[in-house]
Amino acid sequence: MKFFIDTANIEQIREAASIGILHGVTTNPTLISRESGDPVEIFKTICEIVDGPVNAEVVALDGDGMVREGKELAQLHKNIVVKIPMCREGLKAVKTLASEGIRTNVTLIFTAIQALMAARAGASFVSPFVGRLDDISTTGMQLVQQIKQIYENYAINTEIIVASIRHPIHVVEAALIGADIATIPFKVIGQLLKHPLTDQGIEQFLDDWKKVQNR
Amino acid sequence: MKFFIDTANLDEIKDAAELGLLDGVTTNPTLLARESGDPTDIFRKICAIVDGPVNAEVVSLDWQGIVAEGRELAQIHKNIVVKIPMTKDGLKATKVFSEEGIMTNVTLIFTPLQALMAARAGATFVCPFVGRLDDIASDGMELISQIKQMFVNYDIHTEIIVASIRNPIHVLETALIGADIATIPYKVIGQLLKHPLTDQGIEQFLADWEKVRGR
Numbered sequence: 001m002k003f004f005i006d007t008a009n010i011e012q013i014r015e016a017a018s019i020g021i022l023h024g025v026t027t028n029p030t031l032i033s034r035e036s037g038d039p040v041e042i043f044k045t046i047c048e049i050v051d052g053p054v055n056a057e058v059v060a061l062d063g064d065g066m067v068r069e070g071k072e073l074a075q076l077h078k079n080i081v082v083k084i085p086m087c088r089e090g091l092k093a094v095k096t097l098a099s100e101g102i103r104t105n106v107t108l109i110f111t112a113i114q115a116l117m118a119a120r121a122g123a124s125f126v127s128p129f130v131g132r133l134d135d136i137s138t139t140g141m142q143l144v145q146q147i148k149q150i151y152e153n154y155a156i157n158t159e160i161i162v163a164s165i166r167h168p169i170h171v172v173e174a175a176l177i178g179a180d181i182a183t184i185p186f187k188v189i190g191q192l193l194k195h196p197l198t199d200q201g202i203e204q205f206l207d208d209w210k211k212v213q214n215r
Numbered sequence: 216m217k218f219f220i221d222t223a224n225l226d227e228i229k230d231a232a233e234l235g236l237l238d239g240v241t242t243n244p245t246l247l248a249r250e251s252g253d254p255t256d257i258f259r260k261i262c263a264i265v266d267g268p269v270n271a272e273v274v275s276l277d278w279q280g281i282v283a284e285g286r287e288l289a290q291i292h293k294n295i296v297v298k299i300p301m302t303k304d305g306l307k308a309t310k311v312f313s314e315e316g317i318m319t320n321v322t323l324i325f326t327p328l329q330a331l332m333a334a335r336a337g338a339t340f341v342c343p344f345v346g347r348l349d350d351i352a353s354d355g356m357e358l359i360s361q362i363k364q365m366f367v368n369y370d371i372h373t374e375i376i377v378a379s380i381r382n383p384i385h386v387l388e389t390a391l392i393g394a395d396i397a398t399i400p401y402k403v404i405g406q407l408l409k410h411p412l413t414d415q416g417i418e419q420f421l422a423d424w425e426k427v428r429g430r
Contacts, residue, residue, distance in 0.1 A: 153393035
């Protein structure tokens, strides 16, 4: 499983990169709106830090507009992946961009067949949202399991990015299912590193080491 | 899983093709009766839009009649598949066509052994009808699981076209079972693209993007 970070915050991205577990970045218009500065500059800066896919989302709603925006975004850097919402016009845009060799990530996926359709239209990645399904009393991780099984049934190479991750258990289950990528908020990356027994263990070792040093 | 559309309506076929999600077309006499114009002409136009199997059904009941009709249909275009009802005469005709290299689809399959017999007679495709089984309180998708298992057991290459699809769950189960093809009515293709959380998500992203634009 590859670790992506789900943020547009440069400090958080630098921090994740410094611990050597940063394979890519996902952003969306909401995350961009939380940061100051020109979105294009933000994307360029992110691409300098991370040597992996950097997802930049289109905001047009018509297929032609999405293709136009997508081509502009793709020109910023070779690692840019054009993120496109799951809808009829979105799939048309994916088909066109894929035929020109531009990678796409179809986002806001909430059913396994949406993921199959996106893959067949030529998406390089799909982003099923688990947390938002949990929010409406539907098990989000079951969606990921179904997509994984369907992709295996038909030997589909589109990569699954588990998105809308809210807590460490989502990441554990993504890895157990064998999804390709988890895109994780900064806070959850911190939680994943920690375990109280790890902390206790370190403390104990250091205490014992002091005895050795005092000899 | 390949996406076929179950219609003879040219506008619906064009729209599905634009989405990049059209691997083939199934028609039947009922669907043709809903369209105006000469059936041969309709088949020709469909073949011009779709680069994949186009199913045209015979209406004769005796095997000699089926063979005569099927040969004529097959001459319309190289992608024409002759659709034949599951009967004793139908299987005789299927055998003749298979020796002549004409593709066939044995339709109105309601038991797994009908599918196995059709495959052994040389059918290229079989069409089990799931919705019509659900209608009589039998589990239509169970039929698909059984056919899939038998075809795997005997390494049979006849492709399974899940037909009489009424709702998105039929398509989801088709993909989870790993059947080759789902032939889907136009209305259900539209339903498959949509999820209320996708729509809500797009709205939220656009609202947040307005803040970025307002800078």
